[in-house]
Amino acid sequence: xxxxxxxxxxxxxxxxLFVNPARAAAENKLVIVSPHWEGIxxxxxxxxxxxxxxxxxxxxxxxxxxxxxxxxxxxxxKSGFERSPQGIGADLFYGGGIDPYTELANxxxxxxxxxxxxxxxxxxxxxxxxxxxxxxxxxYGASVSGFGILYNKKLLKxxxxxxxxxxxxxxSPDLFNLVGSGDPRHSxxxxxxxxxxxxxxxWERGWDILLRMGGNVRSFPKSSSQTIKDLSTGEVAxxxxxxxxxFSAIEETGAARxxxxxxxxxxxxxxxxxxxxxxxxxxxxxxxxxxxxxxxxGQRLWLYKKGISGGPKEFSLNKMSVLPGLYKDFEKxxxxxxxxxxxxxxxxxxxxxxxxxxxxxxxxxxxLIIDTHEELASACEKSSKNKGNKKLAAALKVPISEDEAMxxxxxxxxxEVARNKVINEWLTGARKRYKMQ
Numbered sequence: 021x022x023x024x025x026x027x028x029x030x031x032x033x034x035x036x037l038f039v040n041p042a043r044a045a046a047e048n049k050l051v052i053v054s055p056h057w058e059g060i061x062x063x064x065x066x067x068x069x070x071x072x073x074x075x076x077x078x079x080x081x082x083x084x085x086x087x088x089x090x091x092x093x094x095x096x097x098k099s100g101f102e103r104s105p106q107g108i109g110a111d112l113f114y115g116g117g118i119d120p121y122t123e124l125a126n127x128x129x130x131x132x133x134x135x136x137x138x139x140x141x142x143x144x145x146x147x148x149x150x151x152x153x154x155x156x157x158x159x160y161g162a163s164v165s166g167f168g169i170l171y172n173k174k175l176l177k178x179x180x181x182x183x184x185x186x187x188x189x190x191x192s193p194d195l196f197n198l199v200g201s202g203d204p205r206h207s208x209x210x211x212x213x214x215x216x217x218x219x220x221x222x223w224e225r226g227w228d229i230l231l232r233m234g235g236n237v238r239s240f241p242k243s244s245s246q247t248i249k250d251l252s253t254g255e256v257a258x259x260x261x262x263x264x265x266x267f268s269a270i271e272e273t274g275a276a277r278x279x280x281x282x283x284x285x286x287x288x289x290x291x292x293x294x295x296x297x298x299x300x301x302x303x304x305x306x307x308x309x310x311x312x313x314x315x316x317x318g319q320r321l322w323l324y325k326k327g328i329s330g331g332p333k334e335f336s337l338n339k340m341s342v343l344p345g346l347y348k349d350f351e352k353x354x355x356x357x358x359x360x361x362x363x364x365x366x367x368x369x370x371x372x373x374x375x376x377x378x379x380x381x382x383x384x385x386x387x388l389i390i391d392t393h394e395e396l397a398s399a400c401e402k403s404s405k406n407k408g409n410k411k412l413a414a415a416l417k418v419p420i421s422e423d424e425a426m427x428x429x430x431x432x433x434x435x436e437v438a439r440n441k442v443i444n445e446w447l448t449g450a451r452k453r454y455k456m457q
Contacts, residue, residue: 050305051083053097053297054114055090055208057245059335063321064313066333071312080305088242090116090208091382094123097297101129107299111306114162114294114313117208119215121159121293122375130158131296133307139314142343148365152291152342161291162313163322163339164360167213168282170248170266175257184258186283187217191232196401199236200251200259202244203390205382209244212290213260214385215374220286220367223422227388231416234389235400251278263358267338271325271355280357288369289360291342319343328353377429383439384425387446388418395454415453419446 054061065082072080087096093116100108113124124130134140134157143160144152153160169184176183181194190199204211218226238256241247247259248269261269266280294313296306312318317330322339323346324331331353338355341347347359389396399415420428432438 048078049081049083050112050302050309051085051110052112052114052309053085053093053110054112054116055086055088055093056084056115059332060115060337063332063335063337064318067317067321068309068312071315071317072308077308085110089202089206089244090120091204091206091211092242094120094208097124097129098127101127101298104299107301108297109301110297111300111302112294112309113297115292117165117212118159118161118290118293118371119212119375119378120208121154121295122371123378124295124297125154125156125158126375129298131298131300131303132157133296133310135160135311135314139311142345143314144342144344144361147289147291147360148363149368150288150290150371159293159295160310160314161342162294163292163319164289164342165209165292165339166263166282166289166358166360166363167209167216167287168261168263168266168280169258170251170261170269170278170280171258172251172254172256173277173279175254179257181257183279184281184283187221187233187286188229190236190258190260191229192236193232193400195236195258197236197238197397198257199233199238200247200256201233201237201240202247202260203240203242204385205390206242207244209262210260211378211382212374215381216286216288216369218381219369219374220283223425224418227418228413228416230385231388231396231418232400234385234393235396237389237393237397240390240393263356264337264339267355267357268336271336271338282358285366288366289340289363290369292339314342316343316346319346323350323356324353325355373426377425380425380429380433383443384418384446387443388450391447392450392454395451399454411456415456417453419449 061084069080087093097108097113121130146152147164169190171184179194184190202210204214214230217229221229244261245265247261248265250256251259252269252273263282270278270280294310296303300306319341320330321332322337323341326332326334326336336355340356340358340360344361347361350356350359399412428442
């Protein structure tokens with residue numbers, strides 16, 4: 021009997037050893053889908069491990085997954101849940117702008133998590149009317165970002181072009197082949213900037229700017245970071261960019277070469293969120309990571325220069341913090357040029373509209389600008405040589421009204437056959453118009 025009990029105990033222990041390693045592996049590993057660059061991944065991995073160890077918790081390993089940009093990461097998450105509705109083997113989605121999080125939250129793919137009361141009290145609910153965290157706690161703004169135009173001062177002086185003050189400046193014929201922009205179909209950051217232009221100027225005027233600007237763009241790389249490189253090396257004179265990219269470029273290249281502007285009343289400061297994904301295997305660690313990111317220790321990583329006490333060690337991240345309390349005398353410790361909590365409200369950005377038509381706007385930009393870029397650029401080049409060319413204005417027309425676009429976006433745009441038919445009509449029509457002008 022005693023021998024039988026001993027054998028049973030040994031078998032149970034062996035089963036425990038067999039089962040627990042996988043469980044332990046899940047508990048000691050955090051998988052994060054994120055478009056964030058190497059510097060952010062490195063600094064937050066290092067600092068989170070230290071923060072966690074100070075709390076007496078077990079060591080943890082962080083695995084970062086990126087498909088090339090926030091739009092690509094969103095597609096990865098959505099397609100993953102289509103194949104595996106209960107979970108995709110990832111715990112967190114981190115970074116990429118508010119629109120993807122709104123879409124995932126509406127689809128029931130984010131897990132609510134309410135911060136402890138004292139930690140939640142440090143956050144503002146909104147910034148000039150823009151929510152900084154979800155009312156149902158499905159996502160939190162980990163930082164805030166603004167969008168603007170980075171410009172090469174020396175090139176502008178060489179070509180006798182004034183420094184930009186508005187998005188419309190990017191449509192000037194003087195900037196032919198001198199504008200930098202990523203591909204909004206792959207970069208969520210670039211997509212939001214295009215949407216900002218459409219909403220701040222209105223549908224018709226917004227598309228006129230986007231099309232003329234598109235004709236001025238040298239190329240459309242998938243990553244928005246390529247624009248920074250092109251500006252720093254003088255390949256282009258002006259480019260659309262995220263504020264943090266601009267601050268980093270100015271830090272590295274120098275204010276004598278590069279400048280940055282956020283168009284007044286035509287931009288918006290929005291949260292760059294973090295959220296727990298449905299089916300997360302390590303919910304407790306995911307909650308810890310959110311708490312750390314939103315803590316003063318985590319927020320200083322965004323705001324402070326590298327080497328400043330409490331800040332990053334190797335990389336200046338140059339992003340705006342969501343904690344108002346960190347902005348006291350921040351100029352001495354930061355490359356960030358803006359306190360978002362002192363910025364005046366611009367136009368009212370409609371997040372629901374932006375989310376609803378995300379895919380349709382990408383398809384329109386693809387058909388009217390990127391997939392027809394050679395023809396569009398040729399038309400704009402002729403205009404740059406003949407600034408009185410009235411034919412171009414007739415050629416640069418968006419083929420549908422905003423109301424028609426919204427009906428498509430919320431209607432048959434999920435029908436691939438119908439969608440592709442409309443896109444082909446846009447492509448054919450655009451090529452015909454550009455060649456005729």
